[in-house]
Each structure stands twice: as structure tokens, then as C-alpha cells.
Amino acid sequence: MAKTPRSRNWIVKIAALSLGIGSVLTVVPSSAQAADLTPAQIDAGLKKFQTASPRASYFMSMEVAPEVTGAVPLKAGMHRLWDMKTAWKDVNPSKGVFDWSVLDMRVAQSEATGARPMLVLGLTPTWAASDPNAGDARWGLGTASPPKDINDWKNYVQAVVSRYGNRIAGYEVWNEANLQTFWTGSYDQLAELTDTAYDIIKSSNSGALVMMASTTTRLVSPAAKFTTGYLEALGRYGNPFDGYTIHTYPAGDIPFDGISTQRMADIKAWQTAVVKAVGPDSPLLDRLIFDTEVNYGLAGPGARPGTDFTDEQGATLLEQTYRDSATLGIDATFWYLYTAAPFDLLGVQMWSGSPVVNAKWNALRAGTSTTSAPSTQPSTGTGSTVSSTTPAPINLQAGRTGTQLRLTWDMPLETFGSTTKTSYNIEERSKFSSGSWGPWDGFANVLEGQSYTEKAPWLDLSGSIFDFRVQAVINGKASDWSTPARIVVTKNVTPPNNVNAIINSSAVVVTWQGSSLDTDLLEGYRIEGRNVSKKTPWKVLATTSNKVPSKRLTREQVGADEFDTVEFRVSTLSTSGKRSRTSPESPRRQCTNELPTPVNVNATYDSSLGWMTMTWAAPDTAMPGGRNVMGYEFSYQWPGATSWTTFGDPVGSNMGSTSAVFDLVNVPKGVLNVRIRSVGWPGQIYSGYSSPLAVVKR
Known part of the structure; x- marks a missing residue:
């Protein structure tokens, strides 16, 4: 149907400018659009998705078996807390009751090893399940069900965040949600859980990573179908996630010289599904990828048998895994599993009785591995960042008390030997008000220790941002620079303007004119609402952790019945933790x-x-x-x-x-x-x- 050049032009302007409709959602392409991608477009999308610098401190991570209760002798960037009585069903065994004993112990265990905890949030307690029979009896009936009341999920996530703060570095929303064993709800229900957790976590700990529910890649077509549906649902919530999580277990009976090739093929097939779902130029391809479970030789799918590998073969597969992860842009890879004794489920064992695998792990973390790859050389590309001979500093922290600057950092424990001579270079860059970033400049040198303090009057410049990074020099050889740490000197935080709402009988989109804060100082917004018809008090409905000046809410989230009148107000959140006063109220709207x-x-x-x-x-x-x-x-x-x-x-x-x-x-x-x-x-x-x-x- 042809359109006249100016048809409906003014109403489109109202929708795009006055109401902010154009920025409400990030929509993934339809299946028809995805089918139209050419091989060249898919290749370009894969190149974008696979271009990543593995996070120096998280790249080599692991999961620890629940039977391991003491210190873990192998160091890791992160410990994934899962299947060890730390899930929702374990922490929140009945409504309003929390048992922190095991999670407290596991968080402390990770910290004692020098690792950062990454918590898997699901599974659903039976009392909270909409279907008390959903799931596998091994994990508990009801555990695969979506909650019957989203507020139970909110209360649980808020309780975790309030208790542990920044001690937990990352969250995986759900485990293997593509399998009926762990999730029986819809894509939209899973996206709502993800969005809710994201808002709660980021409002208290903006630096924490909130990762999508994980998917297994062993069965290519089901993994692609799940990923596409989940991403489409997340798009309707504004894509509230920092990255993707996958589990890569190649089929159990693949010969040793081809098994790592199969892992790469499975990952590429999943990455292709993401590219087709979001498009080859999408900014969603710039987000993190974590492989949070990997091992080899596991039996299945179906009746396919498993394989046991020798300690030497396991060491070779371990090294190849991390080389291939670097090639494919995987930012962190979690080895599954460090155990207290041999575990017959796994083809590659990692425990106190696997000296070759353990030595290989230590060598990879120290950047001194020399073991060759399997004979078929499945790895492609330019090689892995884990081969660097001088590892970069990790866990850089920057803080200030008034104008007193303090920087601290760590080094992998395997770095230091009796003959190492280590010093550190520090660089700084700054940005003032709404200006552009200045260049990285040499700032200081540290000859001893892993900290630096200085009286810095310029730290009082309101509206400024300062980034710092550290480089290690060991026996004269310099490392890469660490991940930067930031100090923000916040100026006055002002509320948004022109808060509005468009509404129907089941949903509302609250819109506003964004904050005057520099985008690097802006953490997000807090949306409050009240039911005018029922004369309810103002309550917080949502907290966003992005810069989009709009938020879609359901009528249930607002707490309204059909034909009720509601109104909204918004406040600005800064990266320093400050919150503005609330905006003037929006026009009152009716749910109809x-x-x-x-x-x-x-x-x-x-x-x-x-x-x-x-x-x-x-x-x-x-x-x-x-x-x-x-x-x-x-x-x-x-x-x-x-x-x-x-x-x-x-x-x-x-x-x-x-x-x-x-x-x-x-x-x-x-x-x-x-x-x-x-x-x-x-x-x-x-x-x-x-x-x-x-x-x-x-």
C-alpha cells in the first residue's frame, strides 16, 4: 500500500519525540529477516562476536564440587556456585525464611582461594513454584517451574544482594534453561526473571555481572531455538544482561584427536544462531560470553557412551580448551569440575590425584605452558592470550577519601618465584564534565608492594571521571595493562523532566527526558508509581541500569486493576550511588x-x-x-x-x-x-x- 510523503507525519513525530517511543525497545530481527542473511553477513557477525579480549582476571575460572570443603589448591579467577546447596530452593526453603549457612561458607571458600564468586540464582523452591511437579526429582520437584508470584523472586534476589553486596562478582540467572530438567516456563517468563534480577542487582552493585540463563550447546538445533526465543523475549525488556552463558560438553564417544574440534563447531553453531537472531551489526554481539561448564567424554546424548581420558590427555585438552576459547572470543571459561575424588561422570579428572592436569592449569595461569596441542590442531586463528609470559595485574581497585587517592591490585599467585623482580607502572586518563577523554599518561611507578597512595587535590573536581590502570614488569618484561579502575567525582544529580506515560489495559510505558549527567556518570533511573484510584502510597516499581529514558511495566507490576488511574515519577541514579530528588508527577492515566x-x-x-x-x-x-x-x-x-x-x-x-x-x-x-x-x-x-x-x- 503506497503512502503519501507526509502521511501521519505529525503523529509519528509526537510518538518519537514527545513520548520517546523509538527508544523503548531493542528488537531482534524476525525469523524471516534472519533467513535473509547472506553467508558474508553471517561471517561478519561472527567476526564481531568473536573479537574479544578475555577478561584477564576471569578467563581461567572453575566450579568446585560440594565435597571439597577446605582450601582449593588450584587458583581461579571465579568460582561458579552451583549444585552445592546454594540455589534459591536451598537458600530460601520457605516463604520469608533464609538459610545462609552454606552460601556463606562457599563465598568465604572462594575468597580464601583468591577467586570471585559467581552465583547461579535458580532453582525455584517448591513453595514458590507455579507447578510444584515441574522438574527432576534429583534437584527437587517444582525446581524447574517459574514462580507463581514474581515478588517471591524479587525478595530472594534482593536478600542475596543485600547480604553479600560486591562480594559476589557475577550472577547466572538460571542453569541450562534450554532443558526441561531445569526450566519449564516460557521465554517471556524467563526474560521477566532476568530483567527483575538485573534491576535489583545493578541498583545495589553496579559492577556485578548479570549473565543470561545458560544453554547447553551439545544439541545444535535445540540450542539455537532456545537462544533465539530467549533473545526475542529479552529484547522486549530492553536486553537486561551483560553477557551470554553456554555449557560446552562435546558428545562422549568422539575420539581424542577430534573432540576439541567438536567443541569449537558447537560453539560456532551457537554463535551463528545469535548472529541470526540479533543481526550482524548488533551491539549485542559486543557483550560478554562465558562458558560456565566445560569437560569432555561425558556420556550422551541418548545412549552414546562416555570416554575416560588419561591425565596426560586431560592436560592437553585443558590447554586446547583455553586456546580455543580465546580464538572464539570467550571471555571466561569455567572448568567443570575440581573434585575431592575421581568423578565417574567426567572424562577429564581434576583433583589432588591428577598431577599432570593440575600442573597444566598452574602453567596456563602463569603463562608458561609449553605443551603442544592435539595432533589434529583444532585451534584456528592467531593464538591465545594465555601464552603471555608476564601476566597482567588483576583485581585493581581505586578509591578516595577526600583528596587522598588509593590504588590496590593483585597478581596471580603463580607469578612469583624466588628470582622474580617485580615493579609496576601506573597510567591515568581523565574526563571533565561532558568533555572527551584525555590520553593515557604515565602517572607513577611502584617498586615494591601492590598499592599506591597519593594526595591528589584534583580529585575534588566535580563532574570528573578518572581511570587508572597498572602494568607489571617482571624481570624486565612488561605485561599487558590491567582492566582499568574508575573514580567518579559526581556533580549535583538532577531529576528527569517531562515524565509521561502511555498506557493500555495491560501495560504502561513510562518515558522521560533523560538526565543532564554525563553518560559515564549516569547509572540509570528509579521509577515510582502509585494507584490514585486505590489511594496507595508511592512505591518503587523498577530500577534501570541503562541510559534508555523509558521503562515498560505490566499492570500487575504497577499494582492496578483495569480502569484504575495511576501516575508515575522518576529519579536519576549516578554511578557514585547518589540519587536525585523525584521528578514532578506524570499526567494521570487509566488502565484501559x-x-x-x-x-x-x-x-x-x-x-x-x-x-x-x-x-x-x-x-x-x-x-x-x-x-x-x-x-x-x-x-x-x-x-x-x-x-x-x-x-x-x-x-x-x-x-x-x-x-x-x-x-x-x-x-x-x-x-x-x-x-x-x-x-x-x-x-x-x-x-x-x-x-x-x-x-x-x-
């Missing part, structure tokens, strides 16, 4: 799809100017939907025509709340019929048209 048709419509023609003026009465706010009118749409019927055409823009700025002026210079002489209707949710909700009026152009 009904919308009143304009009344008292009149139209007159001025032959001297060639202009037509239309007037109408403002909607009665007491009528159903009367508070929801966002604008108006006008259409006309040419003299002698039977179809209707939508008017273009009103003349100049002649668009008021109850009048509009249109140019009829190009309309033929004769009787012109005109009509008007109210617009509630552009593209979705309109009133009926007013009765046509005849305007005579002479």
Missing part, C-alpha cells in the same frame, strides 16, 4: 483500551489563506480513557472520492490541544469531508472517528 471520540467538532475554511481550521472539545477525563488521549489524527475525503486520506502536518505550529490548522491549497475545489479521532497508544489504540463534516472550498 477505551478512548473517547472527540466531540463538538467544527471545521471552517478561510478562502483568503487557503487554510482550514478544525476545533473540538478537550476530552472529559471522567470518561473511560479520557485521561489517556495523547493526540489526534485527522483524515479527509477528496471531493468526489470514496476513500479517506490522513492529513499531513498542521500549518506551522498551529496545533493546540483543541484546534489545528491545515493548508488546503492543493485540494481541488468542491465539498471536502473531514473527521478526527483520538490517539492513545500510537499504532495500537485509537478512538472511533467523529461524524464527517463537510467543508466547501470555492
Whole structure:
């Protein structure tokens, strides 16, 4: 259907500018669009997705078996806490009751080893499950069910975040949610859990990583289907995640010389599914990828048998795994599993009785591994960052007390021997107010220890941001630079302006004019609402951790019934933890799809100017939907025509709340019929048209 060049132009402007509709959602391509990608586009998307610098401190991570209760002798960037009585069902065994004993112990165990904890948030307690029979009895009935009340999930996540703060470095929303064993809900339900957890975690610990629910890659087609559906659902929530998580277990009976090749093929197939789902140029391809479980030789799928590898073969596979992860842009790879004794489920054992595997792990972390790859050389690309001979500093922290600067950092424990001579270089860059970043400049040298302090008066410059990074020099050889640490000197935090809301019977999109804070100082926004009809107090509905000036909420989240009247207000959150005062309230809106048709419509023609003026009465706010009118749409019927055409823009700025002026210079002489209707949710909700009026152009 052809469109006139200016058709509906002014209502589109209202939707995109006044309401901020264009920035509400990031939508992934449809399956038809994905099917249209050429091989070259897919290759370009894969290159973008696989271009990553593995996180120096997290790249080599692991999971520890629950039977290991003492110190773990192998060092790791992160410990994944899963299947060890630390899940939701274990921590929150009944409504309002929390048992922190095991999780406290596991967090402390990770910290004692020098690792950062990464917690898997699911599974659902039976008391909270919408289907108490969903799941596998090995993990507990109901554990694979979505919760019957999202508030139970909110309370659990908030309790975890409040207790551990920044001691937990990352969260995986759910384990292997592509399998009915662990998840039986819909994509939308999983996306809602992800969005809720993301907002709660980021509001308290903005530096924590919130990763998508994990998927297994062994069965390529089901993994692709799950990933596509989950991403589409997350897009409707604004993509609230920092990265992807996968589990790579190649089939158990693949020969040794081809098994790492199979892992790479499985990962590439999953990455291709992501590229097809989001598009080859999507910024979602710049997000993190964590492989949070990997081992080899596991039996399955189906009746396929498993394989046991020797300690020497295991060491070779271990090294190849991390080389291939670096090639494929995997930011962190978690070895599954350090155990207290041999575990017959696994083909590669890692325990106190696997000296060759353990030595290989230590050598890889220290950057001194020399073992060759398997004979088929499955690895492709330019090699792995784990081969660097001088590891970069990790866990860099920057803080200030007034104008007193303090920097601290760590080095992998395997780095230091009896003959090492270590010093450190420090660089700094800065950004003032809304200006651009300055270059990295040499700042200091540290000859002893792993800390630096200085009196720095410039740290009091309001609205400034300072980044610091550290480089190790060991026996004269320099490492790469550490991940930067940041200090933000926050200026006054002002509230958003022009808070508005568009609404229907089941959902609302709250929009606002964004903060004046520099984007690097802006953490996000807090949205509050209240039910005017029920006279409820103001309550926090959501906290965003992105810069998008809008938030979609369901009617249930708002706490409203159909036809209830609601209103909203928003405050700004800075990266320093400060919150502005709240904005003025939005216009009051009613939870309904009904919308009143304009009344008292009149139209007159001025032959001297060639202009037509239309007037109408403002909607009665007491009528159903009367508070929801966002604008108006006008259409006309040419003299002698039977179809209707939508008017273009009103003349100049002649668009008021109850009048509009249109140019009829190009309309033929004769009787012109005109009509008007109210617009509630552009593209979705309109009133009926007013009765046509005849305007005579002479």
C-alpha cells in the first residue's frame, strides 16, 4: 500500500519525540529477516562476536564440587556456585525464611582461594513454584517451574544482594534453561526473571555481572531455538544482561584427536544462531560470553557412551580448551569440575590425584605452558592470550577519601618465584564534565608492594571521571595493562523532566527526558508509581541500569486493576550511588483500551489563506480513557472520492490541544469531508472517528 510523503507525519513525530517511543525497545530481527542473511553477513557477525579480549582476571575460572570443603589448591579467577546447596530452593526453603549457612561458607571458600564468586540464582523452591511437579526429582520437584508470584523472586534476589553486596562478582540467572530438567516456563517468563534480577542487582552493585540463563550447546538445533526465543523475549525488556552463558560438553564417544574440534563447531553453531537472531551489526554481539561448564567424554546424548581420558590427555585438552576459547572470543571459561575424588561422570579428572592436569592449569595461569596441542590442531586463528609470559595485574581497585587517592591490585599467585623482580607502572586518563577523554599518561611507578597512595587535590573536581590502570614488569618484561579502575567525582544529580506515560489495559510505558549527567556518570533511573484510584502510597516499581529514558511495566507490576488511574515519577541514579530528588508527577492515566471520540467538532475554511481550521472539545477525563488521549489524527475525503486520506502536518505550529490548522491549497475545489479521532497508544489504540463534516472550498 503506497503512502503519501507526509502521511501521519505529525503523529509519528509526537510518538518519537514527545513520548520517546523509538527508544523503548531493542528488537531482534524476525525469523524471516534472519533467513535473509547472506553467508558474508553471517561471517561478519561472527567476526564481531568473536573479537574479544578475555577478561584477564576471569578467563581461567572453575566450579568446585560440594565435597571439597577446605582450601582449593588450584587458583581461579571465579568460582561458579552451583549444585552445592546454594540455589534459591536451598537458600530460601520457605516463604520469608533464609538459610545462609552454606552460601556463606562457599563465598568465604572462594575468597580464601583468591577467586570471585559467581552465583547461579535458580532453582525455584517448591513453595514458590507455579507447578510444584515441574522438574527432576534429583534437584527437587517444582525446581524447574517459574514462580507463581514474581515478588517471591524479587525478595530472594534482593536478600542475596543485600547480604553479600560486591562480594559476589557475577550472577547466572538460571542453569541450562534450554532443558526441561531445569526450566519449564516460557521465554517471556524467563526474560521477566532476568530483567527483575538485573534491576535489583545493578541498583545495589553496579559492577556485578548479570549473565543470561545458560544453554547447553551439545544439541545444535535445540540450542539455537532456545537462544533465539530467549533473545526475542529479552529484547522486549530492553536486553537486561551483560553477557551470554553456554555449557560446552562435546558428545562422549568422539575420539581424542577430534573432540576439541567438536567443541569449537558447537560453539560456532551457537554463535551463528545469535548472529541470526540479533543481526550482524548488533551491539549485542559486543557483550560478554562465558562458558560456565566445560569437560569432555561425558556420556550422551541418548545412549552414546562416555570416554575416560588419561591425565596426560586431560592436560592437553585443558590447554586446547583455553586456546580455543580465546580464538572464539570467550571471555571466561569455567572448568567443570575440581573434585575431592575421581568423578565417574567426567572424562577429564581434576583433583589432588591428577598431577599432570593440575600442573597444566598452574602453567596456563602463569603463562608458561609449553605443551603442544592435539595432533589434529583444532585451534584456528592467531593464538591465545594465555601464552603471555608476564601476566597482567588483576583485581585493581581505586578509591578516595577526600583528596587522598588509593590504588590496590593483585597478581596471580603463580607469578612469583624466588628470582622474580617485580615493579609496576601506573597510567591515568581523565574526563571533565561532558568533555572527551584525555590520553593515557604515565602517572607513577611502584617498586615494591601492590598499592599506591597519593594526595591528589584534583580529585575534588566535580563532574570528573578518572581511570587508572597498572602494568607489571617482571624481570624486565612488561605485561599487558590491567582492566582499568574508575573514580567518579559526581556533580549535583538532577531529576528527569517531562515524565509521561502511555498506557493500555495491560501495560504502561513510562518515558522521560533523560538526565543532564554525563553518560559515564549516569547509572540509570528509579521509577515510582502509585494507584490514585486505590489511594496507595508511592512505591518503587523498577530500577534501570541503562541510559534508555523509558521503562515498560505490566499492570500487575504497577499494582492496578483495569480502569484504575495511576501516575508515575522518576529519579536519576549516578554511578557514585547518589540519587536525585523525584521528578514532578506524570499526567494521570487509566488502565484501559477505551478512548473517547472527540466531540463538538467544527471545521471552517478561510478562502483568503487557503487554510482550514478544525476545533473540538478537550476530552472529559471522567470518561473511560479520557485521561489517556495523547493526540489526534485527522483524515479527509477528496471531493468526489470514496476513500479517506490522513492529513499531513498542521500549518506551522498551529496545533493546540483543541484546534489545528491545515493548508488546503492543493485540494481541488468542491465539498471536502473531514473527521478526527483520538490517539492513545500510537499504532495500537485509537478512538472511533467523529461524524464527517463537510467543508466547501470555492
